[in-house]
Amino acid sequence: MRIIVVGGGVIGLLTALECSLAGAEVSVVDRGEIPNPEATSYDRHRVLRALHPGAPEAAAAIEAHHRWAEVESRLGADVYHRVGALTVLGPGEPEASAAVLAEVPGAVRLDERQIVERFPHLRPPRGSRAVLERNGGVLLADRILTGTAGLLAGRPGVRLLPGRRVTGVEAPFGLVRLADGTALRGDAVVLAAGLWSRELLGADRTDDLTLYRQTQLMCTVPPDLRGVWERTPTIPSLGTPEGSWLVPPVAGTPLKLSAAVACRPVEEVTDRTAPDEQRARLVRLFAALLHGFRAEWIERAEDSYYLADSTTHGPVLGQLGEENAWIYAACGGSSFKFAPLIARSLARRALGTGPGVPTGLAAVDRPVRMPDRLRAPDHLISGVAP
Numbered sequence: 001m002r003i004i005v006v007g008g009g010v011i012g013l014l015t016a017l018e019c020s021l022a023g024a025e026v027s028v029v030d031r032g033e034i035p036n037p038e039a040t041s042y043d044r045h046r047v048l049r050a051l052h053p054g055a056p057e058a059a060a061a062i063e064a065h066h067r068w069a070e071v072e073s074r075l076g077a078d079v080y081h082r083v084g085a086l087t088v089l090g091p092g093e094p095e096a097s098a099a100v101l102a103e104v105p106g107a108v109r110l111d112e113r114q115i116v117e118r119f120p121h122l123r124p125p126r127g128s129r130a131v132l133e134r135n136g137g138v139l140l141a142d143r144i145l146t147g148t149a150g151l152l153a154g155r156p157g158v159r160l161l162p163g164r165r166v167t168g169v170e171a172p173f174g175l176v177r178l179a180d181g182t183a184l185r186g187d188a189v190v191l192a193a194g195l196w197s198r199e200l201l202g203a204d205r206t207d208d209l210t211l212y213r214q215t216q217l218m219c220t221v222p223p224d225l226r227g228v229w230e231r232t233p234t235i236p237s238l239g240t241p242e243g244s245w246l247v248p249p250v251a252g253t254p255l256k257l258s259a260a261v262a263c264r265p266v267e268e269v270t271d272r273t274a275p276d277e278q279r280a281r282l283v284r285l286f287a288a289l290l291h292g293f294r295a296e297w298i299e300r301a302e303d304s305y306y307l308a309d310s311t312t313h314g315p316v317l318g319q320l321g322e323e324n325a326w327i328y329a330a331c332g333g334s335s336f337k338f339a340p341l342i343a344r345s346l347a348r349r350a351l352g353t354g355p356g357v358p359t360g361l362a363a364v365d366r367p368v369r370m371p372d373r374l375r376a377p378d379h380l381i382s383g384v385a386p
């Protein structure tokens, strides 16, 4: 089998690896470098946790925990720091039910006093409680991408093709058209084009997708606090109405601070400069939540983007043609942690070895039907590949 994978983000690279391990010839095509620093996946870290209050994703996350351990051993590098995850539930938020807790291995409840005793550098809201997960933690995103690209480059039958922009796909012929006027042909095609999927899908098919822009603060923790911060679990919720969250500074990475209120829908991908008001709002928020936090900790404030289904806020998988072309048309805000599951499922579809391994993620297990020919608008097609 010859498989063409468009996109060198986490979904494309892990899908390519799965296909190659299954014996296929694989070409990975990207408009930028492989990996591309502009991809949504390309960041210092991403979070893996099992507890998703109100969402049935625990089983998928527990499976993802095991799959990431496999990826880590294949890469031969420490890319998954199992510092655990602490979900703080604010005073108004419902208690995690016994049924939910039972699903998450080794999870324990903490009351406000216990949170502060174990994590004296945190100032959780009055009356909050928390769930501490033993598993889960921080995925070192950029190292995962670089390591996987390196692994692929050394595998027989794999071609990495950076700097080639795809302008169209004709599923019936397994044809992938490039901006330089050439084309690639495979037995199956997987498009994992992240933000740029909208160009290929065209305006009328992207009404259901929303582009989000999120501000994050990357911070350096003072040397006397570094030890305690490196042992801190990842905190997907600090229990505030603003939806504040943080990622600890493991393995030389910065402490990352952000909040749901720093995420807003936008029309276009433009610059990545964090607006002053977003930065100031996050500083005020975290000054109340972390002992000793000051604006001087900030190394840089930056914005990044992701594309999600407007209703579910999750990913979208589309089938083009008769089971030989697939588009991961939007990633949602949590596809990194599930990437090994999604990649295995996509690889199986592309290889024709089944309907895709069930991931427990509805959008991936039940793809939507899309047109079997995609073509970027002419203004994007003219000119040569970047």
Ligand SMILES: Cc1cc2nc3c(=O)[nH]c(=O)nc-3n(C[C@H](O)[C@H](O)[C@H](O)COP(=O)(O)OP(=O)(O)OC[C@H]3O[C@@H](n4cnc5c(N)ncnc54)[C@H](O)[C@@H]3O)c2cc1C
Residues within 6 Å of the ligand: 006, 007, 008, 009, 010, 011, 012, 029, 030, 031, 032, 035, 036, 038, 039, 040, 041, 042, 045, 046, 047, 048, 164, 165, 166, 167, 192, 193, 194, 195, 196, 197, 214, 216, 304, 305, 306, 328, 330, 331, 332, 333, 334, 335, 336, 337, 338
């Ligand atoms: C601030 C922020 C925090 C997040 N936190 C988490 C988290 O904690 N946990 C989690 O699981 N997820 C998180 N996410 C979401 C996660 O990062 C994404 O879901 C995931 O990285 C998407 O990967 P992807 O491979 O689908 O897309 P991308 O990483 O965007 O890759 C797409 C690739 O396709 C290439 N491409 C696009 N168009 C073309 C074309 N026409 N021709 C050739 N190449 C093309 C691009 O150059 C790019 O390399 C977060 C996202 C953001 C923005």
